[in-house]
Amino acid sequence: MSVPVVAEAVVVDIEGTVTPTSQVHVVLYDYARPRLGPWIREHGGDPVVAEAVARVKDEAGLGAQADTGEVVAVLHRWMDADRKATPLKTLQGLIWQDGYARGELTTGLFDDVVPALRSWRDAGLRLAVFSSGSVAAQIASFSHTTAGDLTPLFEAHFDTVNAGPKREADSYRRIGEALGVAAQRVAFCSDVPAELDAARAAGWRAVGVARPGEPCADADFGTHPVVASFDELEVSR
Known part of the structure; x- marks a missing residue:
């Protein structure tokens, strides 16, 4: 069953959402x-x-x-x-x-991630990243993936320095202001319920990502819509 979301921009978490937790830990x-x-x-x-x-x-x-x-x-x-x-x-x-x-690290992504990101970008959606990892680390990671350099897909990168803690609503408000997109037109994908709660409190559309085998696969996502992969998420403008 697919989850439909209407948005102008999609902001994604990294660990457990687009990459396996093991990639980081x-x-x-x-x-x-x-x-x-x-x-x-x-x-x-x-x-x-x-x-x-x-x-x-x-x-x-x-x-x-x-x-x-x-x-x-x-x-x-x-x-x-x-x-x-x-x-x-x-x-x-x-x-x-x-x-x-140095070529000593390469980022592995879930199989459904790259096709979804490219599809959303081709549809005119604006893409960004919000992770606790530094912006420098994010850019380096997406520059060297198993699918090549994916940085051209993203418009902006946010971390705890330029946005704030991931479990506070004000961080999402800052990102929305930086993107220049109305809160209700921003979708956020994460595997952490507390982050989704903060995004929703800021007026965003929050979507839980419960990937089989990942630490948050069986988490309580409350009333947030949940997908097991991006194949189940239909984002349109």
Whole structure:
């Protein structure tokens, strides 16, 4: 049974929605984990890295003189807890960006994703991404997929820095304003019910994605319409 949605723009989550959760929690996390320390040491003079490290120390209650080993220990704990901490996402994004550029990383997508994205774009829909992963990481990821470079499909990328937390309605309002699209004309696809609740609170049309085998496959999506794949989602203007 298909789910019809009328919208002008479609904003998609990444993990569990367009890519398997294992793409992030196994492939990307395992790539970043051993590289965090070396990256901080080698790029400590980079203002972006320096600010991220300072924020880690502040959020973790470490002293300003804490060494790289202490900072990395915190980052590893945050990764184990899947904490969406902005400084962690910033550092991971830089490492992943480098990995993609080196050809050491490639993003795998669910089979139904690329055909749906291209179909929606061909129909005149505007596409964007909202993920807790940094914008830099998003662009790197979609630039190096098993289906090639998909960045031309997307008009904009949003993360917790330029939009805000994914479970707060104001974040979705900021995205809508940035896109210049009326709230009721924006559809959001995610596998996390709390994110869908926030999007709906902002006036968006929220659609749950419950993919078999994924962590949120059996989640309680409440009154949100739910699809198991994008093949079941019919978006029209």
